[in-house]
Amino acid sequence: MGVEVVTFGCRLNAFEAEVIRSKAEGAGLVDTIVINSCAVTNEAVAQARQSIRKLKRERPGARIVVTGCAAQTQAAMFADMAEVDRVVGNDDKMRGEAWRATQAAFDVGAGEKIAVSDIMAIREMAPHLVDGYASGLPRVFVQVQNGCDHRCTFCIIPFGRGNSRSVPMGAVVEQVRTLVERGHAEIVLTGVDLTSYGTDLPGAPKLGMLTRQILRHVPELKRLRISSIDSIEADGDLLDAIAGDARLMPHLHLSLQSGDDMILKRMKRRHSRQDAIAFCDQVRRLRPDIAFGADIIAGFPTETEEMFSHSLDLVEECGLTFLHVFPYSPRPGTPAARMPQVAGPEIKERARQLRAAGETALRKRLHAEIGATRDVLIEGAGQGRTEHYLPVAIAGGRVGSVVPLTIAGSDGERLTA
Numbered sequence: 001m002g003v004e005v006v007t008f009g010c011r012l013n014a015f016e017a018e019v020i021r022s023k024a025e026g027a028g029l030v031d032t033i034v035i036n037s038c039a040v041t042n043e044a045v046a047q048a049r050q051s052i053r054k055l056k057r058e059r060p061g062a063r064i065v066v067t068g069c070a071a072q073t074q075a076a077m078f079a080d081m082a083e084v085d086r087v088v089g090n091d092d093k094m095r096g097e098a099w100r101a102t103q104a105a106f107d108v109g110a111g112e113k114i115a116v117s118d119i120m121a122i123r124e125m126a127p128h129l130v131d132g133y134a135s136g137l138p139r140v141f142v143q144v145q146n147g148c149d150h151r152c153t154f155c156i157i158p159f160g161r162g163n164s165r166s167v168p169m170g171a172v173v174e175q176v177r178t179l180v181e182r183g184h185a186e187i188v189l190t191g192v193d194l195t196s197y198g199t200d201l202p203g204a205p206k207l208g209m210l211t212r213q214i215l216r217h218v219p220e221l222k223r224l225r226i227s228s229i230d231s232i233e234a235d236g237d238l239l240d241a242i243a244g245d246a247r248l249m250p251h252l253h254l255s256l257q258s259g260d261d262m263i264l265k266r267m268k269r270r271h272s273r274q275d276a277i278a279f280c281d282q283v284r285r286l287r288p289d290i291a292f293g294a295d296i297i298a299g300f301p302t303e304t305e306e307m308f309s310h311s312l313d314l315v316e317e318c319g320l321t322f323l324h325v326f327p328y329s330p331r332p333g334t335p336a337a338r339m340p341q342v343a344g345p346e347i348k349e350r351a352r353q354l355r356a357a358g359e360t361a362l363r364k365r366l367h368a369e370i371g372a373t374r375d376v377l378i379e380g381a382g383q384g385r386t387e388h389y390l391p392v393a394i395a396g397g398r399v400g401s402v403v404p405l406t407i408a409g410s411d412g413e414r415l416t417a
Contacts, residue, residue, distance in 0.1 A: 001031045001062070006055070008048055009038025011227050012190045013068060015141035020067065020093050027099035029106075031061060036093070037068035037078075039160050042329040045070045049081070056083035063106060067093040069160030073333075075116045089116035090160055119162035122147075123200070127171040138379045138400045139225075140184045144172050144210065145191030149199070152257075153268045153335040154300065154328065157192060164196045169210050177218050185400050186223035186249075186377055187214075194226065195233035208237025215245050222402050223377065223387070225249040228295065231256070231279040232271035243286035251389045252283065253293035253322065259314030260307040263300050266339065273310065280318040291365065291388035293322030298354050299347030300328050301339035308350050315357045321365045322389070323358025327351040366390065366410040376405045376417060384417075392417050 003024040005017040013036050020034055033055050038044040048070055056064060065086045066078040072090040079087050086105065092098035092115060105111035125146055147162040148155075176187050189211070191197065198205040207229070214224060224247055231254050241248050254276070258264050261273050271279075283290055296311055315323065327347045330337035342350075365388075374386040378397040385391055386407075391414035397403055405417035 003029050003032050003034060005034045005036055006051060007036040008044055008051075009036075009040060009069070010190075011141060011188065012143060012146070012192060013038060015143050015190055016094065023094070023096045024065075024099045024102075026096060027103045029063075029099060029103050031059075032063045032065060033059065034093075035064065035066045035068070035071075037066060037070035039069035039073050039156050039331070041326060042331070045074065049078075052078075052081060052083050065102060069157060072116060072119055072160040073156055075114050079113045085113070087114045087116060089119065091119050091122050091162065092117055119147075119160070122162045123165060125165040125167055127167045127175060137184055138377050139186040139188060140179055141188045141190045142172060142175050142179070143167065143191060144189050145194055145197045148193040149196060150193065150270070151268060153266065153339075154257075154297065154331065156331040156334055159333070161192050164193055165200050166197050168201060169198075169205055169213055172210060173214055173217050176214050176221060180218055180221050183400060185402055186225060187221060188225045188227055190227045193230065194228065195230045195235075206235040206237060208235040208239070208241060211241045211248065212237055215241065215247055221247060223247060223249055225389075226252065228253040228255055230254075230270070232275055234279065239283065239286060242283060242290070249387050249389070250287050250290040251293070251387065252290065253324075254279075254295070254318075256294040256314065256318070257297050258300060258303075258307075259296070259311035259317075260303070261310075263303055263307050263311075266302060267297075267300060267336070273314070276314065277317050284319065289388070291321040291390070292318060293324065293389075294318065294320050295324045295326065296354055297326045297328050298351035299342040301330075301336050301341050303342055303350075312353060312357055315354075315361055320358070320361055322362065323354060325351050325354045325358065363410075363412045366412065366415055369407045369415055370409060372407050373404055374407060374417070375402050377402050386415070390415055 003021050005021050007013050007017045017036050035048055037048040063085045064083055066084055067088040071078055071087050075087045078084050086102050088098055145166045147164045148158045149164045195207050197207040256276050259273050376384040376386055376392050378384045378399050378401050384394050393414055393416045407415050407417050409416045
């Protein structure tokens with residue numbers, strides 16, 4: 001067997017999994033399972049550990065390598081697991097030499113188990129064109145940024161990803177052009193803190209300029225989508241692109257985290273509740289049909305019922321369609337872990353209420369789509385997604401094609417067309 005990559009966490013990890021597989025196989029690894037871990041919550045780390053134990057029981061002869069954010073921040077913990085053969089750092093995993101060193105260690109049956117470099121010392125980012133994407137795959141990812149210069153009090157990710165660094169615009173445009181030539185209909189720009197794109201590049205271009213350059217120089221691109229952004233850092237060029245180019249999908253996922261100003265301040269976020277509402281109102285004026293998603297944390301330390309109600313109200317006030325709810329979990333080494341904690345059952349109940357509000361909002365949006373004509377990207381047998389990332393059940397259609405369809409109904413979870 002070759003290399004199997006088991007991925008947890010964000011879209012960026014999903015993109016990087018393809019690079020990992022290519023680099024590891026290129027180094028000669030066989031019968032190897034790579035766990036590409038996430039550190040955003042305690043649960044994510046626990047899931048990675050459980051998966052390691054399960055996979056070792058199922059494939060006792062396979063070697064197990066752990067990488068990703070949790071491996072970067074808790075390398076010793078994973079190295080202490082008997083099932084783990086090697087721990088590779090989060091930047092190292094993207095480099096062929098790290099996988100060649102891993103193969104060399106396996107060949108001699110000895111050597112240091114931990115191969116994790118200082119990620120804070122990494123200042124530049126090389127472009128990685130994924131060759132493993134199947135030709136004509138409907139939606140593919142392009143990594144344009146990594147790391148984060150902010151220090152939100154709840155977040156361990158900067159210590160797993162390092163400081164913000166960007167892929168030069170020309171390299172991104174070339175990657176997009178190559179992927180389009182291979183038949184991919186939709187490109188998704190990904191990063192850890194997308195709206196900080198370009199701060200480390202000559203001239204400090206912003207995400208909006210990158211977006212406009214892609215749309216301008218790759219006219220054959222059918223659909224461009226942007227993953228999670230920090231709304232307070234959205235620039236004028238990005239708003240112009242949202243308003244003026246139909247190929248930029250009317251769907252934005254916002255890193256909001258809370259709807260209460262005091263909690264936002266204690267989180268060390270850079271926006272207020274009113275900033276979030278005003279941004280959604282502004283973008284909706286530019287693109288009336290836009291769909292918003294958002295990350296919201298339930299039960300952040302010191303959060304009272306009244307504070308939580310402000311987050312709950314934000315679903316309606318911002319007109320959110322997709323909700324990604326995180327029950328707060330303290331990450332060791334973060335300031336929030338030292339703040340007065342909300343009781344576990346209360347966190348669980350608040351997360352349940354937020355998810356229920358998100359389900360209601362999604363059903364409302366799905367119902368409002370009935371009768372509209374939408375351009376649906378055919379993702380597979382019987383399924384596709386609209387410009388707004390709404391799932392659609394369909395009959396037929398060539399995978400990878402974009403087809404205008406009339407929305408006939410909804411079952412509360414997806415549309416029918």
